[in-house]
Amino acid sequence: MAISDQEKILACVDQSHFADYVTDYAAWAARRIQAPMELLHIIDIHQTPPSGEDHSGTIGIDAQEQLLTKLSSEDEARTRAAREAGRLFLNRLRERASAVGAPQVDIRQRYGQLVETLHEQEDGVQLMVLGRRGESAEATLRDLGRNVESVVRAVNKPILTVTEGFREPQRIMFAFDGSAVTRRGVEMIAGSALFRDLPILLLMSGKVNPDGSKKLDWAEKTLTDAGYSVDKRLQPGDAEVVIAKTVTDESIDLLIMGAFSHSPLRTLLFGSKTADLLRSSSIPTLLLG
Secondary structure, X not given: XXXXXXXXXXXXXXXXXXHHHHHHHHHHHHHXXXXXXXXXXXXXXXXXXOOOOOOOOOOOHHHHHHHHHHHHHHHHHHHHHHHHHHHHHHHHHHHHHHHOOOOOEEEEEEEOOHHXXXXXXXXXXXXXXXXXXXXXXXXXXXXXXXXXXXXXHHOOXXXXXXXXXXXXXXXXXXXXXXXXXXXXXXXXXXXXXXXXXXXXEEEEEEOOOHHHHHHHHHHHHHHHHOOOOEEEEEEEEOHHHHHHHHHHHOOOOEEEEEOHHHOOOHHHOOOOOOOHHHHOOOOOEXXXX
8 A cells, every 4th residue: 555545644733842742753653654744733813912102082973893803814815824934934844854764754734723623634554642631831822732632532533642752662561441532543553554664562450350351362362363472461450540550650651541531541642640651651651542
């Protein structure tokens, strides 16, 4: 299949320094599976800062018309400025991705809201990449981090969420819970080159039962048959605590897990009191929808 016919890697970027790391991970994924990559910048023009002038007070009809004309011109100027700034920003990121070997990099700007736009764009996409923590480290008007959960709930594609910094993944951990979502994830990984040649730690934790053990054996066999080196572990205990501790103890570079309402592990990334260790780390996480 030609590269141009493949489903793409979609990197959703805002104008913060986190965009560099989103680009780096998207380029890494595109290079490994030899897929096209698109950098998408969404402009929410309603959040463009208005003029600081005070237009209050009583004015005549002619003055009102002049003011409306002036405000319209100002809006158009801000729109043009936002579009041009976005174009320069995307061109820089395209050069960054191409420099590390991404095979085909396109750029696109869209006006709209993040969640709605990504839902509209998901056809033809095999993986989305976006930032997870923008709001906690840099104030931007189009911050992505605060919207991650909404995005994951709205789209049906795997989403790689990244934090600050880039480190090429070498050690992968799959938090396998035996659910239909994570079983599909095992099959997806087995059929993809994304993690090929990388060792995978397959961890099942939480309440252990015989059915869970059988599902874990199936997951191990599926990945092993696909050529993966798998370290299988069945570890009872609180799933959040076990996973967070294992990420640190095993120096895991990338975590795979089910996403939010689809998984009992949904609080690992948002709202968990017992997974502070994981949420404070810089580990990227592949969320399976």
